[in-house]
Structure formats: C-alpha cells, structure tokens
Amino acid sequence: MANTEPLADFTTRLVDVEGVGKTVHVAGSGPAVVLMPEMPGISPDVIRLARWIRDAGFTVYLPSLFGTDGAFPTVADGEKVLRRACVSAEFRAFAGGGTSPVTTWLRGLARMALRECGGPGVGAIGLCFTGNFALTMTLEPAVIAPVVNHPSLPLDDPAGLEIGDEDAAMVRERVERDGLKVLAYRFDNDRWCTGRRFAAYRALLGDAFDGRVLPGETANPEPPPFFRDFVGGPHSVVTAHLVDRPGHPTLRARDEILAFLAERLGRDPGNATTS
Numbered sequence: 001m002a003n004t005e006p007l008a009d010f011t012t013r014l015v016d017v018e019g020v021g022k023t024v025h026v027a028g029s030g031p032a033v034v035l036m037p038e039m040p041g042i043s044p045d046v047i048r049l050a051r052w053i054r055d056a057g058f059t060v061y062l063p064s065l066f067g068t069d070g071a072f073p074t075v076a077d078g079e080k081v082l083r084r085a086c087v088s089a090e091f092r093a094f095a096g097g098g099t100s101p102v103t104t105w106l107r108g109l110a111r112m113a114l115r116e117c118g119g120p121g122v123g124a125i126g127l128c129f130t131g132n133f134a135l136t137m138t139l140e141p142a143v144i145a146p147v148v149n150h151p152s153l154p155l156d157d158p159a160g161l162e163i164g165d166e167d168a169a170m171v172r173e174r175v176e177r178d179g180l181k182v183l184a185y186r187f188d189n190d191r192w193c194t195g196r197r198f199a200a201y202r203a204l205l206g207d208a209f210d211g212r213v214l215p216g217e218t219a220n221p222e223p224p225p226f227f228r229d230f231v232g233g234p235h236s237v238v239t240a241h242l243v244d245r246p247g248h249p250t251l252r253a254r255d256e257i258l259a260f261l262a263e264r265l266g267r268d269p270g271n272a273t274t275s
Contacts, residue, residue, distance in 0.1 A: 006070065007025050007047065007069065007070055009027060010026060010027045010062070011025070011027065012024075012026075013026060015112065017104075017105045017108030017109060017112070018108060020105050022063055022065070022105065023064040024062065024063045024064070025042070025050075025062040025063075026059065026061050027050065027054045027059070027060055028053070028054030028055075028057075028058055029117075030058045030059055030117065030119070030267060031057075031118075031119035031120070031122070031261075031265035031266065031267065032058065032059045032060075032061060032114060032119070032123070033053050033058045033061070033122065033123035033124070033125060033145075033265075034063070034106065034123065034125070034143075035050050035053060035060055035061070035062050035127075036063060036124075036126050036127060036130035036133055036134070037062070037063075037064070037065055037067070037127065037130065038128035038129060038130065038149075039066070039067075039078070039128050039152070040066065040067045040077070040079075040081035040082055041065075041068055041069065041071065042062060042069040043071065043073075043224065043239070043240070044070065044071075044072060045224070045239040045242070046239055047062075048239075049254070052254060053258065053261070056261070056262070056267070057262070057267045058123070058261060058265070058267070059113070059116075059117045061109060061113050065090075065102065065130065066085050066088075066129075067081045072224045072225070073226055074225060074226075075229045075230050078225075078226035078230060079230060085129065086155070090102040091129075092154070092162055093129075093154060093155050094155060094157075095154040095156050097162070098163070098165075099136050099163050099164045100153075102133070103136045103137060103139075106124075106137055107142075107143070110124065110137060110143050111142050120264075120265060121141075121143065121145065121264070121265060122142045122144065122145070123143075123144075123146075123147070124137040124145065124146050125146075125149065126146075126148055126149060127149045127236065127238075128149070128152050128236060131150055131151025131152060131153070132151040132153055132161060132163060134146040134147055134148050134149075135163065136162075136171065138171055138174050138180060138182075139167060139170055139171060144180060144265070145264035145265055146180070146182050147182075147183045147185075147257055147261075148184040149184070149237055149238060150185060150186045150187070150236060151184075151193055151197065152193055158196050158197055159197060159199070159200055160200065161197070161200050161204065168204055171205075172204055172205065176208070181210055182201070182205055182208055182209050182210065183212070183256070183260050184198065184201065184209065184212065185211075185212050185213075185253050185257075186237065187213070187214050187219055187233075187234035187241070188213050188216050189233060190216070190234055190235050191232070193235070195213075212256070214237060214249050216233070216234040218234075218248065218249045218250060219237075219241035219250070220240065220241045223236070223241055224240055227240040227241065237250055238250060
C-alpha cells in the first residue's frame with residue numbers, strides 16, 4: 001500500500017474566512033461540493049472519493065482540517081492526530097460540547113464556493129469525525145445537499161449529536177422551511193456510529209433524515225492500518241471500508257451519494273455515476 005497519494009491534479013489554495021486561513025484542495029467544474037476529511041486526515045481514500053465527485057461533474061473543495069494531506073498514517077500517528085483534535089478549540093469531540101466552532105469557517109467556505117461556482121447551492125459531505133459538520137453547515141443557506149457519513153461525534157455518547165440546542169433548533173427549522181433532505185450512511189455494527197445515533201438524527205429531523213444502513217460484513221476486510229487496528233471494525237462506508245467492485249453495496253452507496261448531489265444541485269443524473 002502506498003504511503004501517500006499525490007494531489008497534483010488539485011489546485012491548492014489558502015482560503016481565508018474572517019481572518020482564519022486554511023488549506024483547501026480544489027478540482028473540477030460545475031456546482032460546488034465541500035468534502036470534509038475523516039479522521040485522521042485527507043487519506044488517499046478520501047482523495048479517491050473527491051475525484052469521483054469531481055468526475056461526476058462537480059467542483060470539489062477538500063479542506064485540510066487535521067493530519068497530513070495525502071498520507072495513510074501509521075496507527076500511532078493517527079492516534080496523535082485524534083488526540084490533538086479532541087483538545088483543539090475548533091472541535092467539540094465529547095458530549096455537552098455543543099457545535100464545533102470549525103463549522104463557522106466551513107460555512108464561510110460554502111458561501112465562497114457558491115460565489116465561485118454558481119448554481120442553486122452547495123453540497124456538503126462529512127465523514128466520521130466531520131460527519132455531523134455537514135448537518136450544521138445547513139445553517140448556511142448556500143448548503144442544500146448535506147450528506148452525513150458515519151458521524152462519530154460525540155465520542156463518549158453513542159446516542160448524542162455534535163450540535164448545540166440552539167443550533168439544532170435552527171437546523172430543524174431550516175430543514176422544514178426549505179424542504180431539505182439529509183442523506184446518511186453507516187454500517188449496522190459500527191461501534192463509532194450506532195443505531196442510537198441515527199435514532200437521534202431521526203428524532204431531530206423526522207422524515208427529512210434518510211439514514212441508510214449497510215451490513216457490516218460487506219465492509220472492506222483489509223482497510224489501512226489506522227482503521228484496521230484503531231477503529232477496529234466496519235466504519236467508513238465510502239472511503240476506507242469501500243469495496244471498489246461493480247454491484248458492491250458500498251459502491252452503490254457512493255453512486256447514491258453522487259445521484260443525491262446531482263438531484264439537489266441541478267446536474268444531469270446520468271452523469272452522477274462512475275464506473
């Protein structure tokens with residue numbers, strides 16, 4: 001397995017939002033989609049998903065939020081990244097912490113992406129540690145296609161949601177007012193994203209929450225070391241635990257996400273699948 005994945009086919013930019021600058025890798029054309037990395041960073045599997053989004057007719061914005069861009073980290077390095085994120089002021093990893101402050105920056109990125117790309121709005125895809133960020137990004141009107149993949153926060157409450165009460169109420173109001181749909185995925189035996197967490201999303205969002213559950217036995221049995229040894233079971237539906245084989249449930253999940261983006265952002269659904 002390669003240790004790094006080049007990002008030469010992306011344009012790397014420093015994006016400033018209200019005085020806070022972060023590296024963002026951008027590729028493609030068409031409506032904008034913000035793809036947030038999973039813990040412990042922008043791995044080759046996350047880059048592969050970004051390329052699929054790009055090739056389906058979208059401009060993908062891939063912000064660097066933690067870890068080493070393009071790397072499959074060792075287990076030890078991945079744990080260090082996780083520990084740093086858990087104590088960072090930008091993230092709220094544990095119950096009672098409320099909404100992660102970094103989502104304010106991400107909403108600014110979505111506003112900028114809409115100005116640059118046009119279209120009816122912006123897609124937002126969260127993964128693992130950033131899974132719920134796609135939901136709280138809907139506090140920004142530009143975001144109209146949120147995808148919540150295996151959200152793992154808060155780490156200490158399997159039935160909790162990483163969002164403050166006031167923000168939760170505003171998200172529910174936005175979803176009801178604008179008819180938003182929230183697409184979500186998890187494996188049925190994921191210990192980091194349990195059925196209790198999906199039930200909490202359903203309680204907040206009602207029928208607007210489309211939570212889809214895949215059998216854990218369909219997960220890639222040979223994920224990268226961090227996922228094999230630290231995560232310790234099926235978790236990352238469309239990245240580390242995806243099986244890139246036609247007809248496979250995880251690959252169908254990828255295609256469903258691309259089709260959801262196409263429908264919400266106004267692309268031809270026929271262009272929203274990749275072989």
